[in-house]
Amino acid sequence: MSYITEYQASIDSPDTFWADKAKQLPWFKAPEKILSDDENGIKRWFADGEMNTCYMALDHHVAQGRGEQIALIYDSPVTDTKMQLTYAELLEKVARFAGLLQANGVSKGDRVVVYMPMISEAVIAMLAAARIGAVHSVVFGGFSANELAVRIDDAQPKMLITASCGIEINRIIEYKPMIDRAIEIATHKPSKVVLLQRQQCIASMHEGRDIDWAEAVKTANKAECVSVSGTDPLYILYTSGTTGKPKGVVRDNGGHAVALKYSMSAVYNMQPGDVFWAASDVGWVVGHSYIVYAPLLHGCTTIVYEGKPVRTPDAGAFWRVIEEYKVKAIFAAPTAFRAIRKEDPDAKLLAKYDLSCLESVFMAGERLDPPTYEWTKQITGKPVIDHWWQTETGWAIASNMIGIERLPTKPGSATKPVPGFNIQILNASGQSLPPNTQGAIAIKLPLPPSCLATIWGDFDRFVSGYLTEYPGYYCSGDGGYIDEDGYLFVMGRTDDVINVAGHRLSTGEMEEILAAHDAVAECTVIGVYDSLKGQIPVGLTLLKDGANISEADLQAELVAMVRKEIGAVACLKQILVVERLPKTRSGKILRKLLRQIAENEEFIVPSTIDDPASIDEIKTIMQTNGLVKPSVE
Numbered sequence: 001m002s003y004i005t006e007y008q009a010s011i012d013s014p015d016t017f018w019a020d021k022a023k024q025l026p027w028f029k030a031p032e033k034i035l036s037d038d039e040n041g042i043k044r045w046f047a048d049g050e051m052n053t054c055y056m057a058l059d060h061h062v063a064q065g066r067g068e069q070i071a072l073i074y075d076s077p078v079t080d081t082k083m084q085l086t087y088a089e090l091l092e093k094v095a096r097f098a099g100l101l102q103a104n105g106v107s108k109g110d111r112v113v114v115y116m117p118m119i120s121e122a123v124i125a126m127l128a129a130a131r132i133g134a135v136h137s138v139v140f141g142g143f144s145a146n147e148l149a150v151r152i153d154d155a156q157p158k159m160l161i162t163a164s165c166g167i168e169i170n171r172i173i174e175y176k177p178m179i180d181r182a183i184e185i186a187t188h189k190p191s192k193v194v195l196l197q198r199q200q201c202i203a204s205m206h207e208g209r210d211i212d213w214a215e216a217v218k219t220a221n222k223a224e225c226v227s228v229s230g231t232d233p234l235y236i237l238y239t240s241g242t243t244g245k246p247k248g249v250v251r252d253n254g255g256h257a258v259a260l261k262y263s264m265s266a267v268y269n270m271q272p273g274d275v276f277w278a279a280s281d282v283g284w285v286v287g288h289s290y291i292v293y294a295p296l297l298h299g300c301t302t303i304v305y306e307g308k309p310v311r312t313p314d315a316g317a318f319w320r321v322i323e324e325y326k327v328k329a330i331f332a333a334p335t336a337f338r339a340i341r342k343e344d345p346d347a348k349l350l351a352k353y354d355l356s357c358l359e360s361v362f363m364a365g366e367r368l369d370p371p372t373y374e375w376t377k378q379i380t381g382k383p384v385i386d387h388w389w390q391t392e393t394g395w396a397i398a399s400n401m402i403g404i405e406r407l408p409t410k411p412g413s414a415t416k417p418v419p420g421f422n423i424q425i426l427n428a429s430g431q432s433l434p435p436n437t438q439g440a441i442a443i444k445l446p447l448p449p450s451c452l453a454t455i456w457g458d459f460d461r462f463v464s465g466y467l468t469e470y471p472g473y474y475c476s477g478d479g480g481y482i483d484e485d486g487y488l489f490v491m492g493r494t495d496d497v498i499n500v501a502g503h504r505l506s507t508g509e510m511e512e513i514l515a516a517h518d519a520v521a522e523c524t525v526i527g528v529y530d531s532l533k534g535q536i537p538v539g540l541t542l543l544k545d546g547a548n549i550s551e552a553d554l555q556a557e558l559v560a561m562v563r564k565e566i567g568a569v570a571c572l573k574q575i576l577v578v579e580r581l582p583k584t585r586s587g588k589i590l591r592k593l594l595r596q597i598a599e600n601e602e603f604i605v606p607s608t609i610d611d612p613a614s615i616d617e618i619k620t621i622m623q624t625n626g627l628v629k630p631s632v633e
């Protein structure tokens, strides 16, 4: 089968194409409606199929004789712990925890928020929710109490599942005070909190509300799988949009399972029994899809790694894990490899390990810059595959589909559209652009399985955020071009979303926080180039008349505010005080222009600019402060 035949089939007759892929999964009742309209007029996949994602990921494999195979490997250099669970063992733990959820009143359609570090219990909590038809919403451990509270209020969970602490390099992050604070701030109060006590930190319990995980599972009954429909929600995952309020991307059960199962063979070339390692975090979409669901749906072994690419204990950590567990494919963010390269540029540590088990290195989460691509390829001697995707899709939109046909790679390109994704490059008026011309990357509707069909509780935001700008298309928010050979080059976001160390953040949200400071009259936050993290946010502020604060004090206060409100992961460390910012005559800050200056791109001065001299002024300030991307990466 060639890539082009497969791709064309998916575009010419999506129903037939995906009906065929759906047959790879054990449904309780196979879907007959493959693509149909929902009550909002949005195309949905497998609406009348009946299924359970946890059944497909665990019970089915045990029933098929895979019970003794390792399903999950937990490797934690930060606690010096290693542990493995077979499919049968993982199923037992998940069924029991699901019983605990049921005994505490959680049932089909109820939400549970999971705020956990990278431990096997995070995976157990997610699968247990799926088992009883509940909807999980995992919040990344690097987010603050405030961010957690925002998500609690939006998802309205019955229960919160957490651990006593997370562990960063040489630092214990106590979760419980954050949980208590989040519940205090939130208007909605989850009735129960399940707490996993970790020996590194024993947290206090809130009488009548908190349940001790270890104690409660001892007496819990095992829960059976609850049947859900293909379009019932599996999870909500919040992601940054252009405003302060995160968007709850809703993932359905059926389309998600079908797309992920297909991707394991088609995108990653994995066979059941192989070991797959996504070195991400369960708090991000990569973690949801490729630490938890896809490897298990496909009968592979997955790795939950509680550590970093460097300093846990050194820049050889990735190579050690690959050798130790015979990893066939690793998937990580380019930042991780830049971090390794920074500490071990000649890859001396790699020489200690045998990577013969490794077939490919996959990267996503941010643009894979050609130098990082070349370096990783050279030191590992393996194909490095850049693939582009988003929380909204749950799987790759463009990739080299090595399980179908390995195409030649081009540095800087995510190769070609994945089957099901009809990618077009559009200009501002929605016309398709010719090859090698940069524009907005849009996907012609209908979207393939797994992609979002709404924002939790806010269908209008889904329509206005994704479907309105280019009627008939999903607007990705990324810009780029397709070359003469059909290769896609994703160049970066065209909105106020930035990618910091592979973490998606909203500059709009940071601006709202800065603007709340007494001394700040106006401000903007832009993402600027960073050789390690890809981008980092920098705040540009104008002070109110008469504000009496030094630049250093202002910076310290604003940095602390952002860290408190969003979390350490925001990484806002630099604030500049400027005399003025380029604006339109109606007073809007020209953010796009600032982004283009930071990216060292050509730009056209908008005719609506208030004072053209402000551009040179800000450009000089940005250059002086090292905020303009160097010409050569």
Ligand code: COA
Residues within 6 Å of the ligand: 140, 141, 142, 143, 166, 168, 169, 173, 279, 280, 281, 284, 286, 308, 309, 310, 332, 333, 335, 336, 339, 364, 365, 500, 501, 502, 503, 533, 567, 568, 569, 570, 571
């Ligand atoms: N819980 C609590 N705090 C966290 C956290 C978590 N899960 N993850 C990150 N943080 C904190 C870090 O400790 C750091 O705090 P500090 O400012 O006090 O040092 C801050 O958030 C910023 O973290 P990060 O940007 O990750 O920087 P780092 O120096 O800790 O690590 C890398 C740098 C490159 C090693 C790391 O960012 C990395 O591995 N990136 C890959 C990201 C990834 O896999 N993304 C998923 C998409 S595929």
Ligand code: AMP
Residues within 6 Å of the ligand: 239, 284, 285, 363, 364, 365, 366, 367, 368, 386, 387, 388, 389, 390, 391, 392, 414, 476, 477, 478, 490, 491, 492, 493, 499, 502, 503, 504
């Ligand atoms: P997230 O939703 O957190 O997965 O972030 C999605 C965003 O990350 C995309 O909109 C892109 O801006 C960026 N991204 C992800 N993968 C790639 C890639 N391979 N190349 C370029 N940008 C990417």
